[in-house]
Amino acid sequence: MDGDVPMNAASEGASKQAVVYATDYLNKLSGEKIERECKTRLQEGCDELILNFSQTELVNSVGVSILLGIIDSAAVRGARVVFSDVKEDTVELFDMLGVTKHVSLRES
Amino acid sequence: MSTRTAKPLLARKHPDKFVGRDAELDRLYLRAVSDMGSGSIHLSGRAGTGTSELLRQLYDRLFFEQRFVVPFYYSLNSRDATAYTATANYLYQFVLQAIAFRRQEPGLIASAPDICELETLSPINDVDWISRLCKACKNEGPLNDERSFIRSSLSAPFRASFAGGFRAFVIVDDLHQSVNLENGRVFVDEMVNIAGRSGTQIVLGSRSRYSMKSIAEQRIDVERLDRKSFVDLAATAAADRGVDMNEQSRDLVALKFAGRPRLLESFLEAATSKRVALQSYREVERLYSKELLEGGLGTYFDDNFARAASEPILRQKLYEALYHTIGNGNERFRLETLRERLGVRPDIFGRMIDILSVDEVLDVNTGAAQVSDDEILRDFLIARHRASTNIGSLAVTAAQTVTNALKRAPKLVASDYRRGAALGMTELLLDFDMQRVPRSLLDYRLFRENLKGLSASEARSQIAKEGEQMTLPLVAHAAPIVDHLPEFGEPTEPDRAVIAVGFADRSYSDESEIVWFAAEIDSKLEADYSLTREWVDRLDTVADKLGYSEHKIWLIAPEGFSDGALDLLAEQGGFGSSRKQAQLLREFLHGGSPAKSEAYEYEIVIPIGEETELIAVHAFEEIARKYAFPPKAVNQIKTALVEACINAAEHSLSPDGKIKQRFSVDEEKVVIIVSNRGMRLTDRMPIRPEAEGDDKRRGWGLGLIRSLMDEVRIESVDDGTQITMVKLIKPSA
Known part of the structure; x- marks a missing residue:
C-alpha cells in the first residue's frame, strides 16, 4: 500500500530454489505479477518456490485465489511452495480460506 | 408494529408504513382485547396529526388479528347534516361491520349492501339481533322522538353484544364534526353518556380543541410526531410515491409540515402527480407555493374556511380580516370587532368561531382571539390576500409567495439546527430533583480551577472526589420563557431560555418556593461582563413582567464566563456555567455514567x-x-x-x-x-x-x-x- 514499495514481484536465487517477494497489497494485479514470476521460475526448473510476505499488510480473496493457482502449477511440476514471513493476521486469513493446508510456513 | 400483509381495510396506509405511533396503537389494542373490562378512552389530537388514521389502524388490527372482540368504527361527518342522519348511518355501519367481521369478509364493507341484503347475509347464530337492528335501520323516522332514537341507536352495539354473546369495541371518531351538524351536540352528549356507563368499551376521538364533558376513564393526547419520526415518515412517503427528494429537501419538507402527516402527504401527492423532483429548496418552495395558491394545501384551508363561512363574499372578508391581524404582529383582537367587520348575526358568528377554533385557525379565549401559530395557515392567508389584490395576475402572486418562502427556508432550517444543538434546558432542570451535586458542575470559576483541561474520564474521577457540594432545587414545572411571554421569542430559540418553578426543599411551603431563569447564550470566548449584563437585565425584565420578584439566574455559555461576568452573576446569587459543565451535570444527574454517545x-x-x-x-x-x-x-x-x-x-x-x-x-x-x-x-x-x-x-x-x-x-x-x-x-x- 505504500507507494514507495515496487509493485513488481522480485525474485532471487539459483536453479533449485526461488524467492518471490509479494508486495504490500496482495490483490489481482500484484497476484498476477507474482504468478507470472513464479511460472517463469518453475519453467526454469525451480523445485522450491518461496513466497516472501514480509512486506504484505493486506490480502484479498482474489489474490488468495491466484496463490492457489500458483500452488497447483507448482504441484503439477513437482515443486513445493513455501510461504515465508507471513504476518499473523494474514496467516489467519490463509487458514480461513484453506491455503495453509497446501503450503509450508516458515520464518526467514 | 404489526407485520400483517393484508391490505388496509379502513386505514389509508399499510400498517408497515404507519410510522411513529406504535406505542399508542399497542396500548389501545391491548385495551380492546384484554379482559380489563369496560372503560372508555378519549383520544384527542391536533388537526392533521393522524389521530383518525391511528383509530382506523386500530380497527383494522382488531378486524384481522383476533376473533373475540367485534370492532366498530364510525366517523362523524359533516355531510350527514343532522344528528339524526348521522345516527342512522352509525346504526347501518355497525350492522355492516359486525356482519363483515363475523363472516370474516372484509370486502363486504366496501360493497355497502343495502339493509335488506345485509339481513340475509347475517350468520345463523347472529340472525336474531341483526334482524332487530335492521328493522330499526329500516324505520323511516324515529319511533318516539329524535333524541330517543339517537340514544337507543347509539347504544345498539352494546345491546347486540349482549344478545350475540360477544364483546363490542366501539370507536367513534371526529366528534368535533358535531359543530357542523344540526343537533350535533345531542349526538355527542348521548355518546358521552353511553361511554360513561359501565360495561361499555368506547374510544371517542376528537380534535384537541373540541371541548366535551369529561367522561373518559382515560384521556390520551396524541402529540405531533417527533422530528425524527416525521423525517422518517417524509422519506418513506416520498419513496412510496416515487418522489425524487434529497436529504436537504426532505428535512425542509419535514420542518414545513412538522407533525402533520395529512398535509405532508397531500404535498407529496402533488409532487407525484405533477412529476416534480424535490432536489433543492427552490423546487420544494415552488411546489409549496403552487399548492397553496391552486392545489391541495389551498383546498385544505379553503374547505376549513368554507365550513365556517360558506358564502364566498363573507369568506373573502374573513380572509382579509385575518390577514390584517397577522400583518399587525398577530395581536389578539376582540371577537365582537370581527363580528361587526363581517356583519353577521351573533348566532351565525358563534358557530363560525366554534368551527375556526376546532379547526385550529383561531386561538379563542374569553371574547378575544388570534390567528393560530401556524406558518402554513399564515402563508395561505397571505397568498389569498395577494391573489385578491393582484387581480388577474396569479403569476405575480406566485412569484411573491415563492420568493418569500425561499427567503424563509434557510432560516427555518437554521433554527432547527440550533434547536437540535441546544442543551435541552427544560429536561435538565426537571432532572434537578433535590440532588446533591459537586458545586464545580454549576460554578464556572470552580470548574476552571479544578476540571478545565482534563479529559472526560479524568474530569469524572475528579468530580467523584470533590468535597464542595450543593443541593439543587426540586423543579415542579419548567417551560420555555416564550410560553410565558411570547414577545421573548427573539433572538433566542424557545428551548434555550427557560423558567423553572419549584421548591428549595421538600417542605413545599411558600417560603421554600423558588424560581430559576436559565438561558443558553452565545459567545465564542468566555462571555464577558457586558454580554452577561445584557442577559441579566433581560431576564430581570421578564421576571418583573411575570411578577417573580425573587429569582435566580443561571446562564450557560459555550466557553464559560469572564471573572467580571461571574462576579455580576454572583451578586445576583446566580450561576454561570460552560456548556461542558452542563453536559457533565446532566451526566451526573443521570447516575454519573457518561451519556451514551451518539455514533x-x-x-x-x-x-x-x-x-x-x-x-x-x-x-x-x-x-x-x-x-x-x-x-x-x-x-x-x-x-x-x-x-x-x-x-x-x-x-x-x-x-x-x-x-x-x-x-x-x-x-x-x-x-x-x-x-x-x-x-x-x-x-x-x-x-x-x-x-x-x-x-x-x-x-x-x-x-x-x-x-x-x-x-x-x-x-x-x-x-x-x-x-x-x-x-x-x-x-x-
Missing part, C-alpha cells in the same frame, strides 16, 4: 477502478486511529471492506461507477455500510456448485466478510446492493 458518521465515495478500494482502507485506518481500535480488529475490518468493494466493483455493472461507504462509530462498535448502484446481488448468476478449477477458487468474498465481522446483512435495494457489516470493538488490552 459519529463518516462517508466516502470512491470510483470503481484499479485499487481504489485502498482509498477506502486508508480512510478507515484514519478513523480507526482516532478511536484507538485494536489492531487485530482493524486488519479484519480492512480485509472485509476490501472484499465488499471488490464485490461491488466486479459484479454490479454499476451505471455511475461509484461505491459509497458509510462508517458509523460509537464506543461499542463500528458499522460499515457499503452500497452501490447497479445489478443487485440477488439478480446475479450464482456460482455454479459444480464449478471447478479457477472458478472454484472465486466467490469467497461474502464468506470471508462473514468470518471476519460480527454481523453482516446483505440487502438488495431498488437499484443496487447494500452490505452492512458490524464489528464489535473490544478495548485494546
